[in-house]
Amino acid sequence: xxxxxxxxxxxxxxxxxEKGRVEAAPPKLPSLNCAAGMGKFRNKQTRRTNDCRxxxxxxxxxxDYLLADFEGRRSEGEVIGLNEPDKMACVQTSVQDFWYTMDxxxxxxxxxxxxxxxxxxxxxxxxGIKYKRGPFRILLAxxxxxxHFEMWYREDRRHITQPLYVHELQNHxxxxxxxxxxxxxxxxxx
Numbered sequence: 001x002x003x004x005x006x007x008x009x010x011x012x013x014x015x016x017x018e019k020g021r022v023e024a025a026p027p028k029l030p031s032l033n034c035a036a037g038m039g040k041f042r043n044k045q046t047r048r049t050n051d052c053r054x055x056x057x058x059x060x061x062x063x064d065y066l067l068a069d070f071e072g073r074r075s076e077g078e079v080i081g082l083n084e085p086d087k088m089a090c091v092q093t094s095v096q097d098f099w100y101t102m103d104x105x106x107x108x109x110x111x112x113x114x115x116x117x118x119x120x121x122x123x124x125x126x127x128g129i130k131y132k133r134g135p136f137r138i139l140l141a142x143x144x145x146x147x148h149f150e151m152w153y154r155e156d157r158r159h160i161t162q163p164l165y166v167h168e169l170q171n172h173x174x175x176x177x178x179x180x181x182x183x184x185x186x187x188x189x190x
Contacts (some may be wrong), residue, residue, distance in 0.1 A: 006161065055105045055167065057087045062179050064167035066104040068093055081138050107165035110146050114166050117185045136177060 055066060060079055067074045068091040080097065081090030088099045112129075116122065120131040120138070131138040136153045140146065147163045148160060153176040164172075173181035 005125060005187070036103055038119065053107060054103055055107055057082075057084075057089075057102055059167065059171070060089055060105075061167075061174065063182060064168055064170050065183075066165075067108055068098070068100050069104045069106065070095070070098065070100075076105065096134055110164045117183055118166075118169075118181060133181075136173065146185055151176075173184060 039147050060066075060082060061180045062079050062082060065076065066079065068077045070093075075093040075095060076095035077091040079089050081099075082094045083089070083099065088101055089105060090097055090099050091105070112122070115138070118133070120133045123130045123132065125139065127142065129140045129143045131140075136151070138149060138151045140149045147158050147161075149159050149170065151160065153173075156176045158172065158176075170181045173179070
């Protein structure tokens with residue numbers, strides 16, 4: 001057992017029965033101040049522009065960075081465990097390890113600061129910006145425009161035409177390089 005998930009295992013044990021199922025649904029949290037009428041975030045434009053977007057379970061992988069809402073306070077954390085039957089994720093934040101349901105997890109928008117935290121080097125490139133980490137590259141046609149850019153690793157080239165979140169970049173990176181995209185040792189988000 002991974003030492004990082006001990007806190008999550010204890011927390012999960014409190015709500016699991018002998019068959020391994022959650023006995024009671026977690027308490028509902030107060031509204032996250034989503035704009036009225038935003039619904040279920042089905043279309044891409046709504047899904048991408050609303051900061052209240054929830055993450056779908058199938059998007060998550062161990063090692064992904066996201067925001068976890070605990071009692072109305074969002075903290076950045078790393079997924080350290082997944083519970084498929086109950087659709088829960090154990091997230092390690094600076095405060096604690098805890099199991100969260102999908103309605104308590106939110107994406108981190110990809111921006112310059114997040115790329116630097118993950119270990120990318122920034123370089124001016126013509127009228128745009130190039131970020132590089134080893135042989136992996138991200139090219140923004142215009143600085144700060146993370147809604148239309150290109151990424152590549154060796155012969156695998158992808159054109160992104162909508163804003164990405166950090167966990168989605170991590171998933172692309174994993175698919176392309178077969179290596180996890182994690183922050184360098186000792187670097188944590190503020």
